[in-house]
Amino acid sequence: MKEEIIMAGFGGQGVLSMGKILAYAALLDGKEVTWMPSYGPEQRGGTANVTVILSDNEISSPILDEYDTAVILNQQSLDKFERTVKPGGTLIYDPYGIHHKPTRTDINIIPVNAMEATFELGNPKTYNMLLLGALIKARGIVSxxxxxxxxxxxxxxxxxxxxxxxxxxxxxxxxLVG
Amino acid sequence: MSNNGTKGDVVLMKGNEAIAHAAVRYGCDGYFGYPITPQSEVLETLEALMPWETTGMVVLQAESELASINMVYAGAATGKAVFTSSSSPGISLMQEGISYIAAGELPALIVNVMRGGPGLGTIHPSQSDYFQATKGGGHGDYHLIVLAPKSVQEMADFVGLGFDLAFKYRTPAMILVDGMVGQMMEKVVLPPQRPRRTDEEVLEQCPWAATGDADKRGRNNIITTLELDSHVMEKNNERFQETYRRIEANEVRYEEYMTDDAEWLMVAFGSMARISQAAIHTAREAGIKVGLLRPITLWPFPYERISELSRQVKGILVPEMNAGQMIEDVRLATEGRVPVKHCGRMGGIIPSPSEVLTALNSLIEVK
Incomplete structure (x- = not known):
């Protein structure tokens, strides 16, 4: 088993935390993991992304050209990473604030109305956990x-x-993934 | 900083955090540093661990990098296991002190988590301080033992290795690593906690140390790097060089990957070795017999092994996160036997596995 994931959005949306929690979960399951963040000097705003790799075997490069799965939280990240999903891979995104929807037909595209749902639940700080829930349901990578x-x-x-x-x-x- | 999840002894943490944990567990006596991205977690983690309450280790945020390295110089002179960490611009500020520590024949550990330069540069990963670390950096004829970790596990392991080598040869050691390994999280098994050495042990193990124990030693130890008689200074230099020859003879470390049947070779260190490994997997699937040599010690450099491999392969690719620095040592080792080509990015950009693969393919085509 090997799953190569990119998670990307605005700084402050919880992208890095989401990746970290996923990495911990896989670690507890006995997997090899790498968590490789990329962000600018800003504490909030700007774009942030993290590459998380989960594998049964030793992981070579912690940075990649293409991914099995992308979790996308804003337009800039969608524009940048839609093309990097491997054919047959999965793209999970929140349609909130997205003006140009993903267009690829050779990947599995899953819109998740997480922003909407997080306000219904009443704690907007759990926004990233909605997307993590969607990811683990869609991909079955950790329990x-x-x-x-x-x-x-x-x-x-x-x-x-x-x-x-x-x-x-x-x-x-x-x-939400159903 | 992250909290440390555990399963047995396995924890998940950043490379920078692993440095801090490993130092406390080594029984390190002191850390002196000044924050700079992308290595500030070293100081942050040490502050959070509060080792002054457990092992008695000193952790001090100094007023500058100059102060940090001179505190290390002083601590090392007393036989204590002390270290500092910084990133590229901060390490440049420390060069005078590093030269003094080398000339004082003192053991110390310096960690450079490199960022893109020159100048104040970027906060993103780079390997552009290779020349500075391996060819001197400060003034005078001296060398540092330079260790290049590729993973969070090696970040933890090389703290102990660096201190051990520094004390064995009485010379400063450096961990030279790009910001990528500093910032990324991986599984790591931390070393067991060791006690700090007692004053008696320091006295016994470091007969050269300036500990103020003239009554016990029968002499005063004075650490100085000033020598106005050039003949004596030349003798000092000969002694330093003799130490460097012993280090070159005994401490070259490297790792090989798929070199047995290799017709092509990559030589890469740190993160670039892992990125190159991913490119090698893809190349091998396409039937290209390519292997990797990863220098673990950048000084002393594995000239001999690369020289041997240059008789086996048709060409060598040197992927680096710089404009081409280690490639000069690879060329020295190959003595013109085969083409040696650089591939890389600068200023904080990390080359992807496919960029390395493209460079390999163009090397093969040209040949």
Whole structure:
């Protein structure tokens, strides 16, 4: 098993955290993992992306030309990464703020209305967890149980009262993929 | 910084964080540093670990890089295991101090998490300080032992290795790594916690150290790099050179990948070795017999092994994140036997596996 994933959006949307939680979950499942961030000097705004590779075997390059799966949170990232999904691969994106939809026909395109759903759930900070839920449902790469364990490791203890909200968001994200 | 998830002894963390954890566990006595991207997590992690409350290790944010390296110079002079870390522009500021530490024949560890230069440059990964690290950097005839990790695991492992070599040969060692390995997260097994050496152990193991124990040693140790008599200074230099010859004879380290049947060779270090490995997988699928030699010590450099391989292969590609620096050492090793070509990006851009593959194909076509 090897899954090469790019996650991309605006800085502050939680792209790097989403990747980190996924990497932890895979680590707990005994997989080899790399998490390679790319972002500018800005603390918020600007674009941020992270390459996450999960594999049963040793991972060579932590940066890639093309990906099995892309999780896309804004237009700039869609413009940049749509063409980098391998034929037959998966593109998950949030249509919120997207004016030019993906056009490729040789990949599996999954729109996930995460921004809409996060306001329904009432905690916009769990936005990235909706997309993570959608990703694990669509790709079956890690279990929701391992994601929750990964989240517990990643989230500082003072925020552990938010684990429930996050799990709700992950499960809602899974439902959105259907 | 990340919290550390564990499964057994396995944790997930950034390369920079691994440096900090490994230093505390080595029984390091002190860290002196000044923040700069992309290595600020070294200082941040050390501050969060608060080793002054457990092992007694000192962690100090100095007022500048100049102050940091001179604190390292002073700490090393007393026989303590001390280190600093910075990124390219900060390492440039430290060069005078590094030359003094080399001339003082003192053990110390310096970590350079390289970013794109020259000048203040970018915050993104680069390997453009290869010349500076391996050919001197500061003034005078000296060398650093230069270790080039390719993974978070090696970031942790090379802290102990760097200190051990520095103390064995009484010379400063450097971990030279690009910002990519500093910033990326991977699984790592951390070394076990060792106690810091006691004053008695330092006295015994470092008979040269300036510890203020003249009564126990029967003499005063004075560490100085000033010598106004040129004849004596030449003798000092001869002693340094003798040390460097011993290091060259005993400490060359490298790793080979698929070189047994290789008709083509790549030579790459750090992140570029891993990116090259991905290109090699694709090339091998297309029937191109290509292998990789990864220097682990950039100084001493594996001239001999590359020389041997240059008799086996038809051409050598040197992928680097710079304008072509290590390629000069590869050319020295091959003595013109085969074509040696550079491929790379500059200023903080990371070449992709396909760019390396394209360069390999053009090397093969030209040949």
């Amino acid at each position: 929701v149980e391992d994601v929750m364990k990964g989240l517990k490791k990643t989230l500082p203890e003072r925020h552990h009262h938010l684990l429930g909200d996050n799990e709700k968001a992950i499960r809602r994200g899974m439902e």
